[in-house]
Amino acid sequence: MPLITLKAQVHADSQTEAVLKDAMFCATKVYNGLLWHLREEYKENGKVNISRKNLNRILKELPRVKGYYSMSVQLTRDEVREAYRSFFALKKKGLTQHKAPGFRHKNYLSPLKYVQSGFRVDKNRVTLSLGTSREDGVKQVSFRISHRPGIEYDRVRELSITYDKISGQIEARLVVEVKARENSGTERVAVDLGETVLMACAFGDGTVTLYSGRLVKAIRRYWQKVRASLQRNSRRWGQVAHREKKQVEQLLHVATSHFIAECVRRGVKEIAIGDINGIRESTDYGDQLNQRLHAWPYRKLINMLKYKGALAGIVVRDDVNERGTSVTCHVCGRVLSSNRKSRGLYECSCGWRAQADVNGALNIFEKKYKVSPIKGSSGRVARLVVLSFRLGWHGVHEPKRGDKNLRASA
Template sequence: MNHKEAMRSATKVYNGLLWHLREAYKGTGKVDLSRKNLNRILKELPRAKDYYSMSVQLTREEVREAYKAFFALRKEGKTAHQAPGFRRKGYLSPLRYVQSGFKVEGNRVTISLGTNRRDGIRQVSFRIAHRPGVRYERVRQLSIVYDKLSGRLEARLTVEVRANPRPGEGRVALDLGETVLMAAAAFDDGSVHLYSGRKIKAVRRYWQKVRANLKRGSRRWREVAHRERLQVIHLLHQAASHFLRECAKRGVGEVVVGDLSGLREGLDYGEVLNQRLHAWPYCKLVEILRYKGALMGIKVHEVEERKTSLTCHACGKASPSNRKHRGLYTCSCGWKAQADVNGALNIYERAFQVSPVKGSSGRVARPVVRSFHLGWHGVHEPKRKGSLLRAS
């Protein structure tokens, strides 16, 4: 596989640049990260001729950014961080192409491997698959990467896509969670949608049990992890697509999501809950909502959501005891609503400085619940300990 050899050459070049910089640092106590100096080193590395010249320059930039990040941390006093490390022998480094070195014709891609290769092979062609119904005008960037979980090479394209016009001026807020994946509150017609996360919980729980009987990092362990990831992402896509279609039908042009980036930092919820929170794909869901929304002309952005789930939307009193069993939120002021919906209403008010409901909870007490299924493949119990049946 000639593209794999080119990726191994990229690893050699990355490590070669690091080695020369480390040696210079040992001798002088300084590191010259100028492109002029790095280009000088590149001329001494024979493997730099084994893949496309522009990709070699992007490998150079990887090394520069790694060292710049290291020195920035040192400047902040974070001396525990070590200098950039070598990539292991045989590691398949990404091959990156920016605006040149590749050609896309329909579903066929041709990439350049360089003109000075010793084996004389200058290019490789392959087919790609992409989501139907999306027309792109220009491919800006292409990367060939190795996916450790699946054991496959993947082509990742960054493309220019003409977005659809904005569906309308409506706004809606989302509260993200675990059992309730998304609580969408405050559509203009007063309706509320809850998107269940129970199927994702079941999928993750099942595959975690299967992995417990396998050697971590083994081929089978990686296959299981890859299958779990595919199933979870499939369910996230289903939920996000349905929600955004509902937004388009209702003329929603802006979606605000509670920012959970600080939820898992500096807090200890116990071993079991910590593991569940760290495994939950909040960032992936927001990423999917962002790009799908952009294609539909819907803006998706985040707002700080601290204490929105504990605060009464009617009176503003924050009390953990207001969250009752089965997701019910009740307050002494008389406000009563599904707990995740209460959080979404608070996110809406924080983002837009206006309350989406007045007076009583109205229709928010009886939200529409959406649930999704894998359909195209499922999970099955293993026949015996340590073995796994393939999903149908």
């Protein structure tokens, strides 16, 4: 049964909110306490012991460890372990510019994480265990949640309670087992992710649909200019970043929903996407383009496709090695970077001429399924459809200072 992450709004009274925030504050103190003790160990011994046994020993000395559920405390412990393991892995690769895990801000409210136990979800009601040893005597809290309509799930596997400091609201993330619709389709499609072209989608019948990313670029470019005149991490800077995030997410939702609906209409059973892991580290286009590449929401886009595909009974695989797909001729197989004549044109001496992202999508399709969608053709894609989307009532503009509608329209 497919798993998706469901975002929900928490509706709780002021007393319950205060208890949840205190528990999240305790999680921050535990995280920072573990880091402090590990740093002291390094000063004394010249090494860091991140074994569970050692971290459990440290946990017994931390005063805030009884402020939230014991299994959630262990998940905080594992966060620290994973942070250090990632740091050690980067050092082993010689990437010395990465710093050791740092402390969380003293006012930061860390997520409360629950896996398998410690919580109960009954329709739109959540009950959380906070342990039996809190100083205020509160052992559990209960509150209502609301999420997107039309999602049916059988079981909640994981639950996280988070705090959004920009909106000032407590939110929930539920990893749920969903009921997928029956899908008897047999078709396949390959997707090449990009910047100017958000998605180039090559279907098995040779048709290709392009989803424009120009408005996403425009939004990010505009708000980047706005933030340049603001003090970093100020309240105003955070509000602008929040607005940009919401506008980009809205466009991604519109594009991915349209694409999944088109896949359902065409009888698609599987979507293949290039593996983006390591793409940011392995490419260097100069400071300006690198900054844009690192900020581009590839992972968010893939996650949207995965959970929307799961609801429609469509399998989304992002494990195709896309190395060389953008510079390889789809017809003759010649690998030549100069064949990419411009940002949007690929032209080979064999006569193959196509939009560059189309060429990449066709190569991903052939890599994954060992067959070309345009086999037997004269080297021309059967039909090319280009789609672009607008924000509608989401305007790309900076509201006046003090605009009370900033959050509501973000």
